Amino acid sequence: MKYEITAQEGLAKSAHMETVHGSIETPVFMNVGTVGAIKGAVSTADLKEVGCQVELSNTYHLHVRTGDRLIREFGGLHRFMNWDRPILTDSGGFQVFSLTTLRKIREEGVSFRSHIDGHAIFMGPEESMKIQSNLGSTIAMAFDECPPALADRKYIEASVARTERWLVRCKAEVARLNALPDTLNQEQLLFGINQGGVLNDVRVKNAERISELDLPGYAVGGLAVGESHEQMYDVLDHVVPALPRNKPTYLMGVGTPLNILEAVARGVDFFDCVYPSRNGRHGHVYTKFGKKNLFNKQYELDARPIEEGCGCPACRDYSRAYIRHLLKSGEMLGMRLCTLHNLYFYNKMMENIRNAIREGRFAEFRRSMTDSYTGGEQ
């Protein structure tokens, strides 16, 4: 793995990364395909068309449905979903702590019941790494606990300490699995995850300790779970400088276009979020002038594309009026077109951010994009 910062302006960085599944230009937005498919009838052929560099799949979902063992027999997730570019898999931790019932956390790992059929599952660091190794993803995420947003300091400190111990086990297990002769991707990369709620001192100490493990990349987890944007930016102001700058810096599950812009300004260069696809399925579409709700009557006879000048498959061929008609009629095509537009919008925005950093005009770009985006609907 090679990660090279190619341009910076203030704390913002743009990097070129090379992986066994191809290169990544950062800042990058990873497109979320929970079960190995982007919701909204988006195929991997579509992903290439909307400019996706990295696909993100959910370990927990693939483990409980179809199963990582079957996907491994099939030759791994890349072959299964027909995607030859990088894939990041999360660890399953977030879903274990948000979707399942009857959870019991011990030092060894977590016992819980599947949200689909209720069967008992145990997942700890080794299990999560084994599943991600079966999937053969490019980047595996460490198994962590994302403590409840309102947990007290005592709980968060204990949780972070355990997540640190789990990270050491994750690192050892990935090294062991990568060394096995029949492992699908022997160059799988492990990213560690920083936690600590909104307690900056806990976050920074944790960041310093996990940095010592010299992992290929680091994520900031447990944000965008209910705290304010200002709290999130404040955490980033403290924690990003405590993580290695010469490695990928990933802000998990974030966020709105302006969240991403602000995080880039603070040194983050990997992102993922369900907003573009989830909002697309509800007819909410992104433009440089903010979000539009295509269900609104004002678009009934609007012959313009969602965003004028946009090169996405929806804007190339269809009008706001037609897409509104599809959405009102409950036609899947309406959801698909809005999702394609939104993913294209996010991926294009990242390209614009990269170009701005590379051309030394990111500060200006940040101002003008913020002004335009908050200017309201046109």
Place this chain on the structure above:
Amino acid sequence: MKYEITAQEGLAKSAHMETVHGSIETPVFMNVGTVGAIKGAVSTADLKEVGCQVELSNTYHLHVRTGDRLIREFGGLHRFMNWDRPILTDSGGFQVFSLTTLRKIREEGVSFRSHIDGHAIFMGPEESMKIQSNLGSTIAMAFDECPPALADRKYIEASVARTERWLVRCKAEVARLNALPDTLNQEQLLFGINQGGVLNDVRVKNAERISELDLPGYAVGGLAVGESHEQMYDVLDHVVPALPRNKPTYLMGVGTPLNILEAVARGVDFFDCVYPSRNGRHGHVYTKFGKKNLFNKQYELDARPIEEGCGCPACRDYSRAYIRHLLKSGEMLGMRLCTLHNLYFYNKMMENIRNAIREGRFAEFRRSMTDSYTGGEQ
């Protein structure tokens, strides 16, 4: 409009038709997009990729949702849905008689309530023609009653007589609308519809009478509504020879691949059916060896495409195992891929039928396709 038979073998015919929206090679399968979109997240760009020549939209559905007046203001259905090839619109009659409540049929037309919001609507021949003129379709269908399959002779004879009187009014109204200076498509073609249940004598007399109106094309309606395949073929044996052979002959709402093959052998050259899209949404896919249910466990690790050698977007890129996984996970993409495959299968089958007729080997093609298709799953 030009319609020229370019090849025939027995009763089977292949024709070249020219319309104001481009040419049609027959036999042709029209792809059904109820509200101006094929269900299963299929766009008009996709329709071109799966080889669709003619799109079929439903007058009733477009009238009650979004509305033909708005679509007219938008420049017509072609512009609204971004489709530059021929469109056939049905008359709304079938939906009026199958979807709505509190129907009252009089000589003037039908009063009923919308299946969406229950509001009162009146539709007769003039109203249906006006709506189809607003949509600007290439081919408009006559407003008819499709009598209940189990209706007695007396009801059917009265219904057919009224539908004949309605057809005279449809013809006059289309002529009037086409002559108006602001009509979107002044060359809109009207197809008459033959009815009569399974009473061959009623059907044949009706066919002879409507043939005298010298319309651009004729359809056989009211079949595939519960009668056996043998009854349907028997009706076709009687009625198709009573319709003008040198005009398009359209069997409405039919059907399975073998139904189409048998109807072609009896002189039919236009078809439409929801089977490929509806079955696709349920994971049932067509192959030359019959239909497969992709939910079956046998496909769990099957790395082959739905049909080997198929050039559709699903078979080019994805395996049975992956599509099965998508279907089991409830991902829209699974439905979309199966629908794309099925539409491609139907359109390709029609191309194979045309080539067989043109090369004088349709009888052989009919035998070998029937043997292969009824041979069961491979």
